[in-house]
Amino acid sequence: MRDLDHELIQVRDQMVNRIWSGLSLIAVLGVPISVSRISSTGWLPMYGVHILLGVVTLLVYVNRQSIATRVKSHIAIALFWLIGLAGLSTLGLLGAGTWWLVTSALLISVLYSERAGLIAIACVCAVVGLFGLGYSSGLLHLSFDANVYVTQVAAWATLLIATVILPLVVFSAVSNLSHTVVNLSRELDRQREENERLAKMDELTGIPRSALALDRLEQALIRVPRQGRKVAVLFLDLDGFKQVNDCHGHDAGDCVLRTVSQRCTRALRIDDTMARQGGDEFIVILQGLAVAEQAVDIAQKLIEVIALPMRYTDQELHIGASIGVAVSPDHASDAKSLIAAADAAMYEAKRQGKNRCAVAQRARRLRLVSAPVSA
Numbered sequence: 001m002r003d004l005d006h007e008l009i010q011v012r013d014q015m016v017n018r019i020w021s022g023l024s025l026i027a028v029l030g031v032p033i034s035v036s037r038i039s040s041t042g043w044l045p046m047y048g049v050h051i052l053l054g055v056v057t058l059l060v061y062v063n064r065q066s067i068a069t070r071v072k073s074h075i076a077i078a079l080f081w082l083i084g085l086a087g088l089s090t091l092g093l094l095g096a097g098t099w100w101l102v103t104s105a106l107l108i109s110v111l112y113s114e115r116a117g118l119i120a121i122a123c124v125c126a127v128v129g130l131f132g133l134g135y136s137s138g139l140l141h142l143s144f145d146a147n148v149y150v151t152q153v154a155a156w157a158t159l160l161i162a163t164v165i166l167p168l169v170v171f172s173a174v175s176n177l178s179h180t181v182v183n184l185s186r187e188l189d190r191q192r193e194e195n196e197r198l199a200k201m202d203e204l205t206g207i208p209r210s211a212l213a214l215d216r217l218e219q220a221l222i223r224v225p226r227q228g229r230k231v232a233v234l235f236l237d238l239d240g241f242k243q244v245n246d247c248h249g250h251d252a253g254d255c256v257l258r259t260v261s262q263r264c265t266r267a268l269r270i271d272d273t274m275a276r277q278g279g280d281e282f283i284v285i286l287q288g289l290a291v292a293e294q295a296v297d298i299a300q301k302l303i304e305v306i307a308l309p310m311r312y313t314d315q316e317l318h319i320g321a322s323i324g325v326a327v328s329p330d331h332a333s334d335a336k337s338l339i340a341a342a343d344a345a346m347y348e349a350k351r352q353g354k355n356r357c358a359v360a361q362r363a364r365r366l367r368l369v370s371a372p373v374s375a
Helices: 002-035 045-062 069-094 097-111 114-137 153-200 210-222 241-248 250-267 293-307 335-351
Strands: 230-239 273-278 281-289 310-312 315-317 320-328 357-360 366-368
Touching: 002 045, 002 069, 002 097, 002 153, 045 069, 069 097, 069 114, 097 114, 097 153, 210 230, 210 273, 210 281, 210 335, 230 250, 230 293, 230 335, 241 250, 241 315, 250 273, 250 281, 250 293, 250 310, 250 315, 281 293, 293 320, 293 357, 320 335, 335 357
Parallel strands: 320 357
Antiparallel strands: 230 281, 230 320, 273 281, 310 315, 357 366
16 A cells, blocks of 8 residues: 555656646746736736746746645645736736636646535635626726737737646646556556466466365365265375475475476366465365266376476486375365365375375275375
């Protein structure tokens, strides 16, 4: 979660910096154009506000990396409102103050919340209504000839800046934010899917983990009464694995685990499942068996393929396997009990000399069913 929060903070900061980049451009272009209207209006206090805010904008832009995102957001909103209020009070409908205020409401909704944006737009309506009332009642009036003002190129240029460049700056930043958040969401989905896959699959061997095998076993046991077939669990533990790790290192041990997984997977039927239980222990789920002896035959086959020499660098490694066999419904009817019965049978195989398999019997009696396999 901390990584996600950090990503979102960075995305927000990038959006705010893009807005300040656009505002700095507007300051460089807009302030001189705004002041050039003196020829038709005379000096107005609004021009002093524009010059001051232009300087503030450039200072914030230059120092944007050292200013907190929240502070830059607050300053941007304040700047929008100061320009908007100055324009409405001085020019009324002739200016573009309303554009600055409305655009600020959009920015507030993106930077803070939808509720804050709705409150901002309500404030904009109230402010525009008050200034409209002031001009319509005669309390406010223009200090210059409006007919002369509308003939000035600078007047139309400032209008274009507020109605075209300003929305373009904000919409571009918001659009970039939206695309970035969508891409981040997709990346999180991919990471979640990968985490789920890794939770189910063993990264070293590429076979399922025990949790996935347990789920498959439970599903297979549900079908036992309906199909009239048997389900078996083989609990497999490698013999001599510790010696390989001690003598040749953990890389050799990893090679053994991968090789055992590959060999056993190839030896099993397509409907069977092999999973890594942990360390050098594996479980195998056999479905659709007609008789319990089929499980013993498969266990014996796995012992034989595991006993084949393995190559690691320029060395030949020898590994054996002890396997416990438990069959449902003969030995247990639920998944955990079946695995426990196979586990107990595996330890009996080890007590009998290893490199062999043993079948669990009812009442916890175990029957050794295979002779040792010579390496």
